Amino acid sequence: MKRLISFFIFLLSAINFFAATDISLLDKGEKSGMTIYWDPLSESGMIEKNGHQLLFRKGEQIVLLDSMKMMVTDAPELRDNKIFVSKKFLDDSEEFFNQKSELPFKVGAILIDAGHGGKDPGALKAYKIGGKTITIKEKDINLKVAKLLGERLQSSYPQKQIILTRNSDVFLSLGERTDIANNVKVGENEAVLFISIHVNSSLNKNSSGYEVWYLSPGYRRTVLDKSTVSDDKNLFPILNSMLEEEYTTESIMIAKFIMDGLQAQIGKExxxxxxxAEEWFVVRNSNMPSVLIELGFVSNEKEALLLNDEKYLKKAALGIYNGIVAFITHFERSQGFTSIK
Incomplete structure (x- = not known):
């Protein structure tokens, strides 16, 4: 991002604003081996090919390359809910995709946040188990799953930072959790993933099931350090918005992979x-791809007993682990999946 200098502003003014945008990006892109993602809410998209990512927005001539560099080209247009681009846009994109990466993209750190803890028990409910009244507490379930997940990830990825916001029954404020996340140091071309683990509760005792949340695309936050951008004040909001939308796209991908992993492991139970999508504090204040997982309802007796079962929690942790592995494989473009134990 340090290469974003005012030279691009000059290029921006020199672009032909009336370039013909009559090529369907979806049709042409898929034929040339591109994978295209589109978010209709933010009217932005991402193109992947050869291990590279190009982030674009409707009507914007600036595109973001591998979250690090910027390029100016013809602005994509949206007509009849279809994305149209010019030949120059495609040629510029192909030139970028055919470049050899100086450094491969990889996940450098995975932060696992066990929700609640200490004086904050989270959701809780008392049930009779084996003739004894036992209170099932969310904070305990979250911590057990976080530890199980952390152990698996550490075993499979010894070269990555696997960090737990807490590894004991201590209280951390929401701000402290996000500060831990945002202060993780990684190398160039390395990403941090934020996984927050929780358990649900409802006034309706029949409510049950697991779900994965990501930050609502309607929420706006600052994810880009202003010191890394040139002095032009008009450039910062454009780049910040594009990088934020990339985080949202990647968060949705993580959520889908984790949901698939959970369904494979605990979908029968x-x-x-x-x-x-929601604007959870720990998600909206984390400057990275992030998701929040609700593993089930302690207010539902059947599900609460499952959440109190070590074997069930091991399966849930495995499901989350498999989802993260699938995302890392996708993100790093490896030749094969990481071995799952």
Whole structure:
């Protein structure tokens, strides 16, 4: 991002604003081996090919390359809910995709946040188990799953930072959790993933199932350090918005992979409630791809007993692990999946 200098502003003014944008990006892109993602809410998209990512927005001439560099080309247009681009846009994109990466993209750190803890028990409910009244607490379930997940990830990825916001029954404020996340140091071309683990509760004792949340695309936050951008004040909001939308796209991908992993492991015993968007504090304040997982309802007796079962929690942790592995494989473009134990 340090290469973003005012020279690009000059290029921006020199672009032909009336370039013909009559090529369907979806049709042409898929034929040339591109994978295209589109978010209709933010009217932005991402193109992947040869291990590279290009982030674009409707009507914007600036595109973001591998989250690090910027390029100016013809602005894509949206007509009849279809994306149209010019030949120059495609030629510029192909030239970028055919470049050899100086450094491969990889996940440098995975932060696992066990929700609640200490004086904050989270959701809780008392049930009679084996003739004894036992209070099932969310904070305990979250910590057990976080530890199980952390152990698996550390075993499979010894070269990556696997960090737990807490590894004991201590209280951390929401701000402290996000500060831990945002202060993780990684190398160039390395990403940090934020996984927050929680358990649900409802006034309706029949509510059950697991779900994965990501930050609503309607929420706006600052994810880019202003010191890394040139002095032009008009450039910062454009780049910040594009990088934020990339985080949202990647968060949705992580959510889908984790949902698939959970469904494979506990789908026969619990119900998939789907992938949802919300403005959770720990998610909206984390400057990285991030998701929040609700493993089930302690207010539902049947599900609460499952969440109190070590074997069930091991399966849930495995499901989350498999989802993260699938995302890392996708993100790093490896030749094969990491071995799952």
């Amino acid at each position: 619990s119900t998939a409630r789907g992938i949802k």
